[in-house]
Amino acid sequence: MLAKLNPELTRTRRSEGAKVREQENKKFHLSFETICYHLGVALEWKRLREGCASKTPIALLILSLICLTLAAGSPRILRTVPARVVIMVDQSASTRGSQYRDGALVGRLQRQYDARVIEFGGDTDETVFAPPDADAILLFSDGQFDLPTYAPPVYAVIDPGLLNLKDASVSRLEFRNREIVAAVRNNTDGATLAFSTNPQRSRDVPKGATSLSDSLAMNVSSVTAQITSDDRWSENNALSIAPSPPMHLEKWWVGPGTPPQSFRAMSVSQLPSDATSYLRASVIVLHGMRMSGLSGKQVESLERYLRELGGVVILSGIDRQPGFSPVSDSPPTPERRWVILCDQSGSMAQRENDQSKFSRATASIQSLLPTLPQDDRLDIGGFARDLLWWTSGKRVADEIKTGFIPPVLEPSGPTNLEAILRELAGGPMQNLPSEILLITDAEATFADVDSLIASLRSAKSRVHLMQIGAAASPATDRLISETGGTRLQSGVDANWASQLQSLAAGAMPDRTVATDVVIEFENRRFNASMLRETWLKQGASLLAGASLSGRDFPAIAKWRVGEGTVCTLAVQSADLASVLAVREAARPRDARFRVTVDQEEFIRIRIDATDGGQYLNGLLFGARVDAQATQTLQQTAPGLYEAKLPPPRMPAILTIFKDDQAVDRIALTGRYAREFSNIGLNRDNLQRLTQSTGGRIIEPAKGDSFHILRKSPRELSPLLLSIASVSLGALLILWKLGRTI
Numbered sequence: 001m002l003a004k005l006n007p008e009l010t011r012t013r014r015s016e017g018a019k020v021r022e023q024e025n026k027k028f029h030l031s032f033e034t035i036c037y038h039l040g041v042a043l044e045w046k047r048l049r050e051g052c053a054s055k056t057p058i059a060l061l062i063l064s065l066i067c068l069t070l071a072a073g074s075p076r077i078l079r080t081v082p083a084r085v086v087i088m089v090d091q092s093a094s095t096r097g098s099q100y101r102d103g104a105l106v107g108r109l110q111r112q113y114d115a116r117v118i119e120f121g122g123d124t125d126e127t128v129f130a131p132p133d134a135d136a137i138l139l140f141s142d143g144q145f146d147l148p149t150y151a152p153p154v155y156a157v158i159d160p161g162l163l164n165l166k167d168a169s170v171s172r173l174e175f176r177n178r179e180i181v182a183a184v185r186n187n188t189d190g191a192t193l194a195f196s197t198n199p200q201r202s203r204d205v206p207k208g209a210t211s212l213s214d215s216l217a218m219n220v221s222s223v224t225a226q227i228t229s230d231d232r233w234s235e236n237n238a239l240s241i242a243p244s245p246p247m248h249l250e251k252w253w254v255g256p257g258t259p260p261q262s263f264r265a266m267s268v269s270q271l272p273s274d275a276t277s278y279l280r281a282s283v284i285v286l287h288g289m290r291m292s293g294l295s296g297k298q299v300e301s302l303e304r305y306l307r308e309l310g311g312v313v314i315l316s317g318i319d320r321q322p323g324f325s326p327v328s329d330s331p332p333t334p335e336r337r338w339v340i341l342c343d344q345s346g347s348m349a350q351r352e353n354d355q356s357k358f359s360r361a362t363a364s365i366q367s368l369l370p371t372l373p374q375d376d377r378l379d380i381g382g383f384a385r386d387l388l389w390w391t392s393g394k395r396v397a398d399e400i401k402t403g404f405i406p407p408v409l410e411p412s413g414p415t416n417l418e419a420i421l422r423e424l425a426g427g428p429m430q431n432l433p434s435e436i437l438l439i440t441d442a443e444a445t446f447a448d449v450d451s452l453i454a455s456l457r458s459a460k461s462r463v464h465l466m467q468i469g470a471a472a473s474p475a476t477d478r479l480i481s482e483t484g485g486t487r488l489q490s491g492v493d494a495n496w497a498s499q500l501q502s503l504a505a506g507a508m509p510d511r512t513v514a515t516d517v518v519i520e521f522e523n524r525r526f527n528a529s530m531l532r533e534t535w536l537k538q539g540a541s542l543l544a545g546a547s548l549s550g551r552d553f554p555a556i557a558k559w560r561v562g563e564g565t566v567c568t569l570a571v572q573s574a575d576l577a578s579v580l581a582v583r584e585a586a587r588p589r590d591a592r593f594r595v596t597v598d599q600e601e602f603i604r605i606r607i608d609a610t611d612g613g614q615y616l617n618g619l620l621f622g623a624r625v626d627a628q629a630t631q632t633l634q635q636t637a638p639g640l641y642e643a644k645l646p647p648p649r650m651p652a653i654l655t656i657f658k659d660d661q662a663v664d665r666i667a668l669t670g671r672y673a674r675e676f677s678n679i680g681l682n683r684d685n686l687q688r689l690t691q692s693t694g695g696r697i698i699e700p701a702k703g704d705s706f707h708i709l710r711k712s713p714r715e716l717s718p719l720l721l722s723i724a725s726v727s728l729g730a731l732l733i734l735w736k737l738g739r740t741i
Helices: 005-038 045-051 054-074 104-113 275-280 296-307 359-373 395-400 417-426 449-458 474-482 496-507 574-584 683-695 717-737
Strands: 078-083 085-090 116-120 136-140 153-155 166-174 180-188 191-196 202-204 208-215 221-228 238-241 250-254 264-266 282-287 312-316 338-344 377-383 387-395 432-441 461-468 487-492 510-514 517-521 525-529 541-548 551-561 565-568 591-600 603-611 621-624 633-635 640-645 652-658 660-668 696-698 711-716
Touching: 085 104, 104 136, 136 683, 153 574, 153 683, 166 221, 180 221, 202 591, 208 591, 264 395, 275 282, 275 296, 282 296, 282 338, 282 574, 296 395, 296 510, 296 551, 296 565, 312 574, 338 359, 359 432, 359 496, 377 395, 387 417, 417 432, 417 449, 417 461, 432 565, 449 461, 449 474, 461 474, 461 525, 461 574, 487 496, 510 711, 517 541, 517 551, 517 574, 525 574, 551 574, 565 574, 591 652, 591 660, 603 621, 683 696
Parallel strands: 085 116, 085 136, 136 153, 153 696, 250 264, 250 282, 282 312, 312 565, 338 377, 338 432, 432 461, 461 487
Antiparallel strands: 078 711, 166 180, 180 208, 191 202, 191 221, 221 238, 377 387, 517 525, 541 551, 551 565, 591 603, 603 640, 621 652, 633 640, 652 660
16 A cells, blocks of 8 residues: 555665665675685676576585685595505524414415515524514514514514423523522423532522522632523523632742742643633743643633733743743744654544544644744655655744644555655755654654665754654664654653654753853842743843853843733743742732623623712723724713623623723623523513504414404595586586576
8 A cells, every 4th residue: 555655665665675685695795706716716706696597506616616625635534455464473493382383373374364474583693573564564473582663563473382481591600709600590390500610419490580509619710500401492501601800810830849929839730721710810920841741722821811811921941932932942043944744644544532643643733833943944744655745945933824734635555754754865955954753653664774864864854753652663763863863652642732842842952051140130139040042032122131151141031912911031030030920910900990791691891980089081991802803882971981792602701991901801601692591472572562563462373363454545635626627617518508697
């Protein structure tokens, strides 16, 4: 009615409402246009707004915008797919007794996962776990290894056979006061332990970790603790160690007579033949003795004592100078030619105590060479039917440096000694008198011994014989005595090396030049009953001389041998030897440096360096095991220096150096391989490995069904971009067809 009465008013109101609605729609479309503009969509929104008769274009546009927005965030989804599995099987010695070694479970899992099988460990001193590239590692092991820096997910299978292994082992061996103490671990029944110091006394070993000890006698060279048990690992059943150096080192006096006070008397036979026993000696005096009385092992140990331990040896009035002496028994020019001939006929092939006579004879020749005058000429050969030279025309010193190696041959044939000696007598002798040393077990025969003797005497050659077994014939005795030689009868059980040295010593001239002599040393005068003629070697230092008949002799000489010192007295004076020994004895250890050595799986060295409560920083320490390379200790804290070394397999000597000077010497335990240090399942190690790599522990090893899958990420951006492209394409087609107008 109102509209009919006032149509103009109605039109006016409708026009105002339309304007309001138009303004509101305009605000909405402007906001949406702004959104489209910022997203980079260039569409003619105005035409779409005015002429669109369907909601389909708007839906397509919104869908494309949503897909583009989501694609910009690179979304992913995780899907479960089969994993690339590598099966690693530990075959190290510590896994003896595991059930997986029969291969049944490993084979089933290999087929299940189509996996590659890798075995590791094997016959090694230490197990190394080095995982390859894979989606997952299925591990069969006891876990007795160091964890790798990186590994894919590891699934460790617990083997029931490794859970309750039976093993008894000696884990540590050390000296405490006058006792030897062994730390043992045992979970077997009926295990017993015995020390080599008292092998008849064995004691039961309780289960678990415990320590057993025994009293220690004086002058023990080495000690072994041995467990007897019924287990699979005999490798870790024993440890050996040599005594550590005592706080108060001894002074040894070797030779006849009564030593001065504070010295420990020893006979020649009591001088140890193992180097570790020398750790307790600050100085060793060899007084008035025959060097031929020392065995090859004893001479070798003395040299190690000098070179490696920094020891001191005093040679006082001995009959012959060893190779490490600062003086020589012979002048620097050659005086004679030494011809050493070894029988290599068939009889020398006979074996005694798993060694042939020929091998023993050549070993004795090796021991003889260092005792000969170093500048004399040397020829060594073997004879049977003919003479074969092994080395000829060299200086003794040169032959020692190059190392005389006997030929590898089997003795055979008869002995033809007469023809060989005639060949020597008629050959060139380098204008030097010759000493011919024969080693034979044959009874030589001579058709014309008189002419042979005449030929040898004309050539200034003396024949010396070491007769093995049967006695020499009368013709042989004539040959030796009338050429001025000497003869020794030797048996199978005799020390051939010592006898051959005695034979050579008898061929050397007597170097005694005076019966009474006075030596001035350290502002004191010492009377000596005799003086031996010697010559100073190059590099040696003269401490005191003696003058007789207008000629000067080196009475006291000194030089360095490796880390040690050797002094030689040309006179036989116990008082002078005692004074020199006290003067040259090794100094005590430096109290500023406290050395601690822990010996188990590794040698861990710790040096605390302090002086008056102040830390000593910036020092240079080194550590060396026997003759191995020196390793530098690293400073890890104020006044603290540390290093870690692999343990030796045999008892050895650890020397600590400061600026190339020995600070301490410690006897090390000869230890078995690290592989046998820990027997059984190391669950904690496996747990750390699986947790750090994202794997897990799988229990039990047999009869358990498990699946190893992996999550594979899939990118959604390509799919979203495809949907957005299709949507925009469809919108473009509709626009071309005019459906949006």
